[in-house]
Amino acid sequence: MNARTNILARLRAAPAGVPVPAPDVAAWHAAAGDMDSATRIERFRANIAAAHAEVHDTDIDSWPALLCGIAAQKGVRKLLVGKDAPEAAALAARAGGDLQLVRYEKPASEWRSEFFDDIDAALTPARSALADTGSLILWPDARAPRLMSLVPPLHFVLLDAASIHTDLYAAMTAERWADAMPTNALVISGPSKTADIQQTLAYGAHGPREVIVLLIGGAQA
Amino acid sequence: MSQPIEFHPSFAERSKAAVNDAHLRQSFRGAMDFLQAKRRAQFPDAAALETLRDLGADIRRYALANLPALLEQLEAQLTANGVKVHWAETPDEANAIVLDIARRHDATRMVKGKSMVSEEVGLNHAMAAAGIEALETDMGEYIVQLAGEGPSHIIMPAIHKTKQQIAELFAAKLPGVSYTDNVDELIRIGREVLRKKFAAADIGLSGVNFAVAETGTLYLVENEGNGRMCTTVPRVHIAITGIEKVVAKLDHVVPLNSLLPRSATGQPVETYQNFISRPRQPDELDGPDEVHLILLDNGRTQAYADVQLRATLQCIRCGACMNHCPVYARIGGHAYGTTYPGPIGAIISPHLLGLADTYPLAFASTLCGACAEVCPVRIPIPDILIRLRNEAQARPGTTAASLRGSGAARTAGISAIWRVWSLIYSRLGLYRLTSWFMSRGRALSPTEQGAWTKSRTPLVPAPKRLRDLLRERQR
Numbered sequence: 001m002n003a004r005t006n007i008l009a010r011l012r013a014a015p016a017g018v019p020v021p022a023p024d025v026a027a028w029h030a031a032a033g034d035m036d037s038a039t040r041i042e043r044f045r046a047n048i049a050a051a052h053a054e055v056h057d058t059d060i061d062s063w064p065a066l067l068c069g070i071a072a073q074k075g076v077r078k079l080l081v082g083k084d085a086p087e088a089a090a091l092a093a094r095a096g097g098d099l100q101l102v103r104y105e106k107p108a109s110e111w112r113s114e115f116f117d118d119i120d121a122a123l124t125p126a127r128s129a130l131a132d133t134g135s136l137i138l139w140p141d142a143r144a145p146r147l148m149s150l151v152p153p154l155h156f157v158l159l160d161a162a163s164i165h166t167d168l169y170a171a172m173t174a175e176r177w178a179d180a181m182p183t184n185a186l187v188i189s190g191p192s193k194t195a196d197i198q199q200t201l202a203y204g205a206h207g208p209r210e211v212i213v214l215l216i217g218g219a220q221a
Numbered sequence: 222m223s224q225p226i227e228f229h230p231s232f233a234e235r236s237k238a239a240v241n242d243a244h245l246r247q248s249f250r251g252a253m254d255f256l257q258a259k260r261r262a263q264f265p266d267a268a269a270l271e272t273l274r275d276l277g278a279d280i281r282r283y284a285l286a287n288l289p290a291l292l293e294q295l296e297a298q299l300t301a302n303g304v305k306v307h308w309a310e311t312p313d314e315a316n317a318i319v320l321d322i323a324r325r326h327d328a329t330r331m332v333k334g335k336s337m338v339s340e341e342v343g344l345n346h347a348m349a350a351a352g353i354e355a356l357e358t359d360m361g362e363y364i365v366q367l368a369g370e371g372p373s374h375i376i377m378p379a380i381h382k383t384k385q386q387i388a389e390l391f392a393a394k395l396p397g398v399s400y401t402d403n404v405d406e407l408i409r410i411g412r413e414v415l416r417k418k419f420a421a422a423d424i425g426l427s428g429v430n431f432a433v434a435e436t437g438t439l440y441l442v443e444n445e446g447n448g449r450m451c452t453t454v455p456r457v458h459i460a461i462t463g464i465e466k467v468v469a470k471l472d473h474v475v476p477l478n479s480l481l482p483r484s485a486t487g488q489p490v491e492t493y494q495n496f497i498s499r500p501r502q503p504d505e506l507d508g509p510d511e512v513h514l515i516l517l518d519n520g521r522t523q524a525y526a527d528v529q530l531r532a533t534l535q536c537i538r539c540g541a542c543m544n545h546c547p548v549y550a551r552i553g554g555h556a557y558g559t560t561y562p563g564p565i566g567a568i569i570s571p572h573l574l575g576l577a578d579t580y581p582l583a584f585a586s587t588l589c590g591a592c593a594e595v596c597p598v599r600i601p602i603p604d605i606l607i608r609l610r611n612e613a614q615a616r617p618g619t620t621a622a623s624l625r626g627s628g629a630a631r632t633a634g635i636s637a638i639w640r641v642w643s644l645i646y647s648r649l650g651l652y653r654l655t656s657w658f659m660s661r662g663r664a665l666s667p668t669e670q671g672a673w674t675k676s677r678t679p680l681v682p683a684p685k686r687l688r689d690l691l692r693e694r695q696r
Contacts, residue, residue, distance in 0.1 A: 011525055026472075106506070109456065188494075196360040197361075204409075205444070
């Protein structure tokens with residue numbers, strides 16, 4: 001604890017300097033203005049597409065069929081779904097043939113090599129999304145663990161168009177993040193990428209090479 | 222075990238070698254032009270940018286103004302969340318904390334996300350000395366580690382390398398890999414190698430972009446996903462950061478991260494924003510069982526102790542100052558010999574390493590002001606460079622000499638010159654007499670004038686003094 005005491009003592013011994021008022025993030029955000037719902041959907045779509053993700057319009061009843069079609073086209077054989085996840089149940093009724101649903105039931109440490117080597121894709125819901133940066137908000141839990149959006153090469157995301165916020169500040173305040181942060185919250189803007197070799201953009205650095213958004217209720221809006 | 226500054230060759234010799242390296246010049250010139258153009262395109266509205274920079278600067282200044290209280294709040298929140306908080310005054314202490322955690326878990330394999338603080342403390346060397354493999358997993362960091370080098374840029378570590386050089390490196394160092402300079406293929410090779418390492422690692426180590434005091438949250442941003450791997454797959458996650466990286470409120474990260482990626486690489490947003498608040502909970506199926514945060518001082522409290530130099534700690538490590546620095550663009554990152562290169566490196570390194578070893582960096586600037594103009598949190602870098610130059614020349618024992626190594630650049634010769642200068646300039650008669658002699662004796666000016674005449678024509682006093690010219694005009 002000595003280091004702690006010494007560091008804090010040195011900081012407290014320093015002169016105060018000019019007083020700084022508390023920053024007003026809300027005022028800055030308010031000045032930028034909000035978007036209406038149609039604009040939010042349109043901006044989300046354009047921005048996440050620019051980040052190399054695919055967006056497919058669908059609805060609450062037909063997304064399982066759409067997903068199965070895309071999965072077949074992409075050659076997905078093993079699709080990871082959350083244990084007890086509602087979307088897994090909806091998909092189970094539909095999946096079959098070449099598409100095998102794998103449930104995330106055991107801790108990752110107990111099936112790591114299969115998880116890392118054999119799973120072709122995963123499906124998770126998004127809690128919400130952001131228009132201004134084309135981002136998906138994931139709130140991992142036991143039904144959609146953290147690694148689902150990272151390890152498999154393809155990530156399917158179910159997103160309700162009504163949950164798209166203008167930006168991160170709007171999402172944080174509307175969803176009251178500061179009151180109860182989860183173990184891990186994620187804001188994901190497209191597939192994994194790198195430009196570390198001669199500024200040349202390459203996708204699928206360590207995470208998914210492809211992110212496919214199944215957008216529910218975005219077409220009518 | 223801290224990463225020592227390289228004394229031999231000197232900064233002057235290293236920078237001379239760098240400007241004469243055509244490949245290096247080409248790599249940096251190309252990269253800097255590219256990054257400057259990308260940044261410009263991200264901020265089309267100048268007024269909006271200035272407002273955002275004001276807010277970014279306010280958020281960082283507010284955090285620093287309340288730093289001791291915020292650090293205690295951060296610690297209390299993280300502890301309540303189940304994260305273990307450690308404090309380290311020196312690089313050695315930080316490495317000892319990591320080693321202690323590693324030993325408790327019998328760990329031998331560590332995967333690392335990008336962390337400049339881990340470079341600063343020389344973590345990889347300390348781990349290697351203790352028999353622990355510390356593997357860099359950011360593609361750029363992996364490349365420079367494979368080459369036995371350090372990063373040459375804080376955001377793009379392998380910016381000095383061409384794809385052909387990387388292709389040769391992979392073919393030489395990775396078993397079963399043959400030469401390819403196809404970038405997608407090179408990244409695929411790196412991905413395959415590193416995936417196995419993630420799966421087998423005992424410990425994941427990461428940096429922190431911002432630590433939120435309000436909620437006890439570690440905020441990390443990245444594009445590749447290696448940071449998420451390091452913080453999710455191994456059973457222990459150790460985050461290491463400087464004490465200045467704290468922010469008061471969760472929503473303070475929003476404006477800061479609106480500035481960070483756009484200033485750094487000219488991208489609108491990073492692929493992953495990762496908010497970590499606690500270790501794995503009983504019902505959860507992945508994530509580390511233990512999360513540790515190491516808060517490092519290493520000279521930061523010295524910068525904090527001075528109201529002007531405190532602004533150095535506002536930095537959010539975007540690298541925009543180096544991307545726009547005419548000196549950095551020509552000599553590259555390695556010539557600086559310090560963990561942090563470029564303008565920010567010149568002003569932070571004296572606190573980490575002492576002014577005696579780092580003052581030449583403060584002089585390696587034209588004071589053009591480009592760094593301050595692009596800094597997203599308005600650090601007055603040129604003012605601080607001038608202050609450090611003064612510190613380097615400060616007379617020991619005076620109030621001006623406040624830093625470790627102050628006065629290190631002071632020599633008897635230079636002191637004598639300034640004594641004569643101040644004598645002449647503070648006595649009018651003496652000044653007139655001296656200037657009269659200089660203008661009349663201009664033919665006697667030396668043709669060798671030290672560093673000045675290495676690349677310029679010699680300075681010769683004007684044939685007529687200003688007061689002579691004015692007198693003629695008034696006649």
